[in-house]
Amino acid sequence: MTPLFVAQRVLLVDDEAFVLKLLARQLQNLGYQQLDSCDSGLAALERLEATTTAAAPPFDLIFCDLQMPGMDGIELVRNLALRGYAGGLVLVSGEPGRTLQTAERLAQAHGLNLLGALRKPVDPGLLREVLTRHIAAPQRATERAAPAYSADELRQALAQRQFVNHYQPKVELASRQLVGAEVLVRWDHPQHGLVGPDRFIGAAEEHGLIDELLKTVLVSAFEDGRAWQQAGLVLTLAVNASMDNLSWLGLPDFVAEQAAAQQFPLTRLVLEVTESRLMTNPLAAIDTLTRLRLKRIALSIDDFGTGHSSLTQLRDLPFDELKVDRSFVHGAAADPALRSILESSLTMARQLGMSTVGEGVEDLADWGVLRQAGCDLAQGYFIAKPMPAADLAPWAAAWPQRSATLLRA
Ligand code: G
Ligand code: G
Ligand code: MN
Numbered sequence: 001m002t003p004l005f006v007a008q009r010v011l012l013v014d015d016e017a018f019v020l021k022l023l024a025r026q027l028q029n030l031g032y033q034q035l036d037s038c039d040s041g042l043a044a045l046e047r048l049e050a051t052t053t054a055a056a057p058p059f060d061l062i063f064c065d066l067q068m069p070g071m072d073g074i075e076l077v078r079n080l081a082l083r084g085y086a087g088g089l090v091l092v093s094g095e096p097g098r099t100l101q102t103a104e105r106l107a108q109a110h111g112l113n114l115l116g117a118l119r120k121p122v123d124p125g126l127l128r129e130v131l132t133r134h135i136a137a138p139q140r141a142t143e144r145a146a147p148a149y150s151a152d153e154l155r156q157a158l159a160q161r162q163f164v165n166h167y168q169p170k171v172e173l174a175s176r177q178l179v180g181a182e183v184l185v186r187w188d189h190p191q192h193g194l195v196g197p198d199r200f201i202g203a204a205e206e207h208g209l210i211d212e213l214l215k216t217v218l219v220s221a222f223e224d225g226r227a228w229q230q231a232g233l234v235l236t237l238a239v240n241a242s243m244d245n246l247s248w249l250g251l252p253d254f255v256a257e258q259a260a261a262q263q264f265p266l267t268r269l270v271l272e273v274t275e276s277r278l279m280t281n282p283l284a285a286i287d288t289l290t291r292l293r294l295k296r297i298a299l300s301i302d303d304f305g306t307g308h309s310s311l312t313q314l315r316d317l318p319f320d321e322l323k324v325d326r327s328f329v330h331g332a333a334a335d336p337a338l339r340s341i342l343e344s345s346l347t348m349a350r351q352l353g354m355s356t357v358g359e360g361v362e363d364l365a366d367w368g369v370l371r372q373a374g375c376d377l378a379q380g381y382f383i384a385k386p387m388p389a390a391d392l393a394p395w396a397a398a399w400p401q402r403s404a405t406l407l408r409a
Contacts, residue, residue: 009058012037013044013076014065014092019120023063023092026124030131041071045079059087061115061134066093066103074103081110088134091117125337132327132338133306149200151207158212162188165220166386169395170238170357170379173371176403178396180236182272182379183221184386185213201242210244211251218255222262224389229264233396238270238300246273246285252292266295270321272302286317293318300357304345314352322349326360326380333365343373350374367407382406 010032014020020037027035036059038044048058062080066073073091080089089112093100100117107114116130157163167181187195204210221237228235245251259266271292289299300321301314305328314322324345332338342358349356358370361380370378383403384395 008032008060009034010036010061010063011044011047011059012063013039013041013068013073014063015039015068016065019065019092023122026122026127029124030128039068041068041073041076041079044076045071045083048080048083048085058085061088061090063090063092066091066095066099074106077103077107077110077112081107081112086113088113088115090115090130092120092122093117094120123337125335128335129337129341132331148206149203151209154200154204154207154209154213157187157189158209158216161216162190163213163216164188164388165217165224166388167224167237167392168379168386169384169392169399170236170377171383171399171403173358173367173375173378176400176407178235178399179377180238180268180270181392182238182386183217183240185217185240197240205242205244210242211248214239214241214245214251215254215258219258219262220389222258222264224392225264225268226262227389228393231393233393234268236268236270236298237264238272240272240274240302243273243285246288249284249288251288252295252297255292255297256295266297270298270300272300272323274302274306289317293320305341314348319352319354321355321357322346322352323357323359324375329358329360329370329380330362330366333369339369342369346373346375364406 298320
């Protein structure tokens, strides 16, 4: 376990000294170093107030027992909400599952950042899973919120063609063959250097420029795809679409026209979709997705398992591919909870006739777990990081040799 969590300040609240000690030990084993504990809800609130009023920031994470003398966990949760506590919350209890579930819903209804609920004694695998969710989700959220670019800045960047596509290889686990690449846009900013999508996608959505961005990403992808094809490199290209893009009813026709202009076959295009925000116009999205499908463009459900990409979508929409989120892939070999989520997601996808991709493959163990679980494709730093278009052909040429070494064949 890498110490991903060292910077996190954690408060444990439980009236049983033994539970506090055990949980503290488990968290220390996971790399947490800044642990604080108290034995009642009231003491927790005092602690929180002391840290909030002082220059020090409040806690990043609170573990809260339900059954406590004096102020119980439910009351503490209510008080946390009243004080605007914005950190993560994990409920821990010996109470039966239903009670814990109800408490969970209550915490969510209060608008708290609930990471999960754990039964006592706390299973180390489940604990890690809950914490992984914490580092996976909120980090992405804050990154997205970072420096907001204005509509004018984005418009100018579009006009000056400052957005460039990078490509991350997707390889078949069974054959190790390169079969495609995910297109990941970057902003080659004249002052800020290469800016990642997490820092401008949100702004582009907000300013109504996300369709313009998708257009440039698609056109460049078709151009690059055509060049690779002429060089003998046949690749399936996967482009990311925002939910907002799906309200654009003209998207399927635009895609078809541009692909035809570059003689790029639509059967080699995949559209990756994450439910990044509430679907504002579900009818339009279903219309667009279905028409894309009719044009033989493959649809992929991205970041599966993160809570954005949900079972409801699988039921309602014609997806061809499921991408298991990297938080369930990396480290799954050594973690029974992650592994079972990963395996059951893959099994479900297969039963629905979808092909599968594991993203976030960072080491040989991740590769092995996917291979064993029968996943079709792998993507991640272990194989290659996203790279400029010009680097892809050389990378592809070197891959057979490199993969043999990496996988010790
Ligand atoms: O490399 P990475 O930082 O590339 O990408 C971060 C996130 O940005 C990913 O969730 C990815 O899906 C998203 N993303 C990358 N390129 C695009 C794009 O062209 N359009 C949209 N909507 N999202 C993108
Ligand atoms: O949400 P989406 O699946 O489109 O995200 C792709 C994002 O994941 C990009 O930001 C990309 O840079 C990143 N990424 C790709 N491979 C890995 C990996 O092996 N580990 C990690 N942590 N991130 C990765
Ligand atoms: Mn993606």
